[in-house]
Amino acid sequence: MGQRRSPLDVAELELLAARGWQGSETQPLGRWLLRAGGGGFTSRAHSALAVGDPGIPLAEAVDVVADWYAERGLRPCVQLPGRQARAADTAFAAAGWERDEDTLVLTVELDDEEPGPRATVAVTADPDEEWLTAARQHGDPLPAGAAAVLGNADRTAFASVRDVDGTVVAVARGVLTDDWLGITAVTVAERARRGGLATSLTRGLQSWAVDGGARWCYLQVVGGNTAARALYRRLGFIEHHRYHYRRAPVG
Structure with a gap:
């Protein structure tokens, strides 16, 4: 095995990983990806993947994510990868969303x-x-x-x-x-x-x-x-x- 760095950046790798682990329903929000389905099995299949620009102000994006999951009877959840998601993380934190521990992507x-x-x-x-x-x-x-x-x-x-x-x-x-x-x-x-x-x-x-x-x-x-x-x-x-x-x- 080598120690060469991945050719993909954070957003590219997360979007690729999302294709390999997905629920039954997805919907784009700008470059973000809303995901649900599978009866609540795993956070990755039931969270908004916040990579890139959602196409609307972040405070509005928080409300859209919350409503989308609430309409499906799911607790709203967002996945926030890497430094690129810091601004989005701040917006969700300001809305009182609770933070989980870090997960490492290797x-x-x-x-x-x-x-x-x-x-x-x-x-x-x-x-x-x-x-x-x-x-x-x-x-x-x-x-x-x-x-x-x-x-x-x-x-x-x-x-x-x-x-x-x-x-x-x-x-x-x-x-x-x-x-x-x-x-x-x-x-x-x-x-x-x-x-x-x-x-x-x-x-x-x-x-x-x-x-x-x-x-x-x-x-x-x-x-x-x-x-x-x-x-x-x-x-x-x-x-x-x-x-x-x-x-x-x-x-």
Whole structure:
């Protein structure tokens, strides 16, 4: 793996990542992107992506975002990536929207000589029931609408590892968008942790993606997840930028 910087800027990478993880409904607001669908599964599929100019004054854009999500029965949420979103962040903060912790977007350049996974990794185009059962969102089972979001992309891969008894104990999702692999939904069962399975999942998806023409890889890690950050640093990933969400106050 190399340490070369990504050829995409913050807005370009976020818009590419949005194509690989999307709900069932999108609507532009200038250069911003309003996203919903999938039964409330993940903030990325249910937030306004604030990149570039919304085409209207920021205070008005805050109101438009709030109304759009309220009309759909969703708590209004906005994703604010990198330094380019500072002015928008200030506008949402002034309206009382609550800030989440930082999420780091990490990237790495791929090559044809990536070491293979240590564990046996099965890769399929669609998630089966075992994959969906093993996956977790913030430690909880996936909601009913998760499968619609997970499969809503052109070229997906669902990686899994089984234990000696044949039970799926680790899963991850890959999506190939242009020449970029996005890795998401990495889950390792508690009893199988610290055995290198997250590394094997990453290697397995990278091998799949390189065969499909990928040259770069990105993923997102919550800032407080020090173990995952250390893992991906060992695998050659470097920080591209950070983002955070703001959510409209309740009530």
